[in-house]
Amino acid sequence: MKYIAALLVSFALVSPALAQTNSSSLQVKAKEAQAQAQKEIKDAKEALKSKVQNVKEKEKAVEEDLKTKVQQEKRALVGSSTTFLMEQFKAFETKRAAVQKEIEDGQKSLQNTIEKQREGAKKEIETLKVQLDKKLKGIKDEQKKTAVENVFDQLNKVKDTWIDNFKKSTDQIEKVAGNILSRADKAAANGKDITAVMAQLTTAKTAIAQARSLIEIEAGKTYSVTVGAEANLKSDVTKSRDALKQDLEKIQQSIKSARDAVQQAAVTLAKIPNVNKLEVASSTTSAPASTSTAQ
Numbered sequence: 001m002k003y004i005a006a007l008l009v010s011f012a013l014v015s016p017a018l019a020q021t022n023s024s025s026l027q028v029k030a031k032e033a034q035a036q037a038q039k040e041i042k043d044a045k046e047a048l049k050s051k052v053q054n055v056k057e058k059e060k061a062v063e064e065d066l067k068t069k070v071q072q073e074k075r076a077l078v079g080s081s082t083t084f085l086m087e088q089f090k091a092f093e094t095k096r097a098a099v100q101k102e103i104e105d106g107q108k109s110l111q112n113t114i115e116k117q118r119e120g121a122k123k124e125i126e127t128l129k130v131q132l133d134k135k136l137k138g139i140k141d142e143q144k145k146t147a148v149e150n151v152f153d154q155l156n157k158v159k160d161t162w163i164d165n166f167k168k169s170t171d172q173i174e175k176v177a178g179n180i181l182s183r184a185d186k187a188a189a190n191g192k193d194i195t196a197v198m199a200q201l202t203t204a205k206t207a208i209a210q211a212r213s214l215i216e217i218e219a220g221k222t223y224s225v226t227v228g229a230e231a232n233l234k235s236d237v238t239k240s241r242d243a244l245k246q247d248l249e250k251i252q253q254s255i256k257s258a259r260d261a262v263q264q265a266a267v268t269l270a271k272i273p274n275v276n277k278l279e280v281a282s283s284t285t286s287a288p289a290s291t292s293t294a295q
Helices: 002-136 142-189 195-219 230-270
Strands: none
Touching (some): 002 142, 002 195, 142 195, 142 230, 195 230
């Protein structure tokens, strides 16, 4: 009995110590578990942060790659556009030079033909002069004879003067037509409809060609007075003058037709919005179009 009591007392004395030991051990384990949990949380955060960083870097790489491709495509597009504009500008300049050369060649050709025709006419005029002098020998009135001789000289001189004037007129009309064509080509290069303008210029070109042909023919013509009876000298002179007048009026009408067609083409061209501001750019970096009407 005493032994049991002693054992109980001993157990009572040992239990608090054991309890204290167990509590400390639990606290240590709890702290270790807490530390482990914190470490795992920290590692998880670091892993997540690393993944987010990787995603951002990939997104940035994709964005940079896309940006590079866009820039490359843009440069390619600009290069293609520049090439197109340069080719268009070159074609425009080539055509304008060809038109200018055609005009100049036509004017030189007309001048050469006129000179050749005049050379041939001079010989015929000399022959006609001799024939006229023979016929005038039968005219007794010296004043009438002198008047007829003066008319003969004037007829051919007047013709030559008008030939020069007609040539200048056709040259000027053709120059204006060339300028209109240049402006029309610029309008076409900017997407404008120039169908009506071109039709009118074609009409003008045909009229100019007809006028030139008439001028060439007229340059080789000669005029004289057909002398009959002395009483009919006035009538004979009038007939010669009328013949020259009719020939000159025919050329005048042809030139008028050409001028009217060119004027109508200019009016039609002017109806195109901002036509005087339209230019053919040589590149995408060309200076803004001038408002000048110079060709």
